[in-house]
Amino acid sequence: MARIRELPPDVYRKIAAGEVVERPLSVVKELVENALDAGADHIHVELEDGGRHWVRVSDNGCGINAGDIPLAFQRHSTSKLSGIEDLDQLTTLGFRGEALASLREVARIQLVSAETEGAGVEMDLEPGGQPRLRTVSSSRGTRITVSDLFHNFPVRRKFLKSARTETNRVVSWLEGIALAWWKVGFDLDHNGRSVFSYPGVDSLLERAYQVLGRETAAELVPVMGDGETATCTGLVSRSRGGGPDRRRQYFFVNRRPVREKTLMAALHNAAAPFLEKGRHPVAVLLLEVSAEDVDVNIHPMKLEIRFRDDQAAFRLVYHAVAAAMGNQTAFPSHPGTADAPGRYSAFVRNAAWSGGADVSQAAEAGSAGNVRENLLLFPGGGPHAGGVRVLGQYRSAYIVAERNGELLLIDQHNAHERVIYDRLRRQAADQGVESAAPLFPMLIELSATERGLLAQKGEILAGLGFELEPMGGASVAVRRYPRLLAEAEVAGALREALQPAEEQVETGGDLSLAGVACKAAIKVNQPLSLLEMQRLADELFACENPEFCPHRRPILVHISLEEIEKRVRRR
Ligand SMILES: Nc1ncnc2c1ncn2[C@@H]1O[C@H](COP(=O)(O)OP(=O)(O)O)[C@@H](O)[C@H]1O
Ligand SMILES: [Mg+2]
Incomplete structure (x- = not known):
């Protein structure tokens, strides 16, 4: 020194x-x-x-x-x-x-x-x-x-x-x-x-594992945002439960810990729509800002800082977190919509996406409305349409497959979420999502905010296959729901679809879809037959974006032959 x-x-x-x-x-x-x-x-x-x-x-x-x-x-x-x-x-x-x-x-x-x-x-x-x-x-x-x-x-x-x-x-x-x-x-x-x-350790994630514990770390997804002169990276929890308070929100500007209200507000606004009410996201966010854009010299303990442009700081954090949480803003695979993030109608009418529409619609007709059966019934996109060959299942959670000479691990939940999401979009764009009626009348209690959103999102919900009737008070009767869902999943999916609009007005449609898809998708810890897995994999590779689920979680782990040969010292 x-x-x-x-x-x-x-x-x-x-x-x-x-x-x-x-x-x-x-x-x-x-x-x-x-x-x-x-x-x-x-x-x-x-x-x-x-x-x-x-x-x-x-x-x-x-x-x-x-x-x-x-x-x-x-x-x-x-x-x-x-x-x-x-x-x-x-x-x-x-x-x-x-x-x-x-x-x-x-x-x-x-x-x-x-x-x-x-x-x-x-x-x-x-x-x-x-x-x-x-x-x-x-x-x-x-x-x-x-x-x-x-x-x-x-x-x-x-x-x-x-x-x-x-x-x-x-x-x-x-x-x-x-x-x-x-x-x-x-x-x-x-x-x-x-x-x-x-x-x-070598990564923030490993340190998060040490500090926040295994369970929390398992729910963290990477945050990556680039501004003109600043970057925002870090981790945010995808758990709907989040934390009871803001204590597990860590902000750093140039690796200096800060409590700064612009940053806190940006995190809150971006994450709140994905969390249960009254819960707070768990997050570690690191901003790198050029030293001249931030004033650290305003507080003797240096806990406070001042951004030259706090609007820019807000936007950077907001978009980075929203993308990580699943906002369509960062969806890379639809060039036609990249500039108009997630505008629902533009999105669903985009003619560019085609993959296997007819096939899966035929499948829906035979669907029993239950996830498991649904998987069994949908006929894949022809024999190994996407050139993928399923080899087996690992820990009832990952499909092991081979494609283009690579070994692939496919996260079955994320993959299914992507497949259902794309199917719902196609249906919504065409004749509307296929719906089913409950066997018995179904009443769901909604909060005041959720009821407020019912009206606002009426069209979107109808497009998704929901037919709802306010019953006075907090109750809403479900007359019809998306056929993809099992009855037990209906309440959760509806709440998921009723994310507060705030910053999400534009993307509301896609968020609702993603919520329903997530509820309907098979979970981990579910053994699948080879046939089921092959069908899922085929349909996944018929999607335009098989890499990420609608919430932007990765679906695939690619392991190249070269990597394997290196490990066994064949190279
Ligand atoms: N742990 C340390 N290792 C090396 N140098 C140190 C250490 N602690 C203090 N110093 C030296 O002492 C100086 C005075 O420290 P301090 O009073 O904390 O002021 P500041 O950190 O603002 O420079 C530092 O600038 C640094 O050169
Ligand atoms: Mg010092």
Whole structure:
């Protein structure tokens, strides 16, 4: 790292100043940010008594030059900034040169740092005292222990919460930062016991698995959005349940954790239509914005930022998340509709899509309205129409097949969803979706919002094969429903079709279709016969977009011969 210098007064006066040390979390935050800035790939945080007794952060980063150590604890001394213009090209988390100086005023500090293996320097600092330095042998990196926080400020010490509360704060912040820095290993210990240990990993998804747990991680889909000068990547949960609050929403701008209302609103608006009422999406979103388009210098703890163009930031996040959640905006396979995302009529009338329409309509006529039978009954698109040969089924969830010399794994649920969706679109465009009447009168309770949407979406619902009659109060009678559905699936599919319109007015039609298709599709954990699988695969490859389901989840895993031969060392 560059040498540490004192900032000239005209520079530091322009930097948002203020108290940065409030509680043990503040100490952890400043020390961990320094460790990341130092390029560490492993960071160990230890707390004693919730950090009220001491906090220690050890890293294996670049270390501090022995001659610079006392300077590091001087106010406005930093190696990360020299002129105010550098703020526009900032790549580090720190820049104010204040943290270590603030810490030495309110706590006892011990530091060991080495730029090269073995050649370390140790320093003890008492508040108000002079640094005492001596050489020691230590591994490369820096270890800072901050003890007896606020021992000289009894009133502020009283504001500290219980050890458990202070620890929880550290845990949530550290988990957040760990998500954005997945290559870095993070360990947290409290009172000598491990709270968590996340080794560095190669992808955000793997880190999400460590931090959010297996179940949540399994529901995450990738988010990818490109703006003109910014990108938004990350993960969002496709679970309809989401989370009960916004606690598992993580936003980073240039890998700096932020709570920023534009970003939160964009996520909410894009995801809410796919979630049950009152639930919140789980998401990790990383924005990369050119440093000049974002101002990080408005809050001493740097939690707040300001976008130069927050409309643009909103749009970027909104579209990236909506595409990930299944919005047709990002549907790539219909050139005619790419510019007019998802306009229902334009979409369904598009003459370009043809694949096997007659075949599947014939199939529908014989359908018993039940998914399983439906699969059995629809005659495929001729013998291996798409050149696909089914070999078997893996874990009752994936069809193993061969096509164009490749080995394919086909996600059976996603594949069936795509097939049904395309069929529904064709039917809706022609004579309307085939419907069935329930054996017994069917009453469904809808929320006020859902009832409000009934009128708005009347035409779309009718096109899908629903015939509904409001019964007064919350109840709606279902006279007819799409034949594809089993009766037990009708209520769920209707709710799915009644996504709040808000931002979705244009795409409402397709969303409703996708919802119905998802409900009607076979699930995983369903054993299928070879014949059933062959038919499904044939019909899948008659679709224009066999790669993605209507919700934009991938359907296929391609494994090339070359890949296989490499693995068995035949090449
Ligand atoms: N863990 C560390 N590894 C290497 N250098 C560090 C570390 N912590 C602090 N430093 C050095 O000390 C300086 C002052 O740190 P700090 O007071 O946090 O200010 P800032 O991070 O804003 O520069 C940093 O600029 C950096 O050069
Ligand atoms: Mg710092």
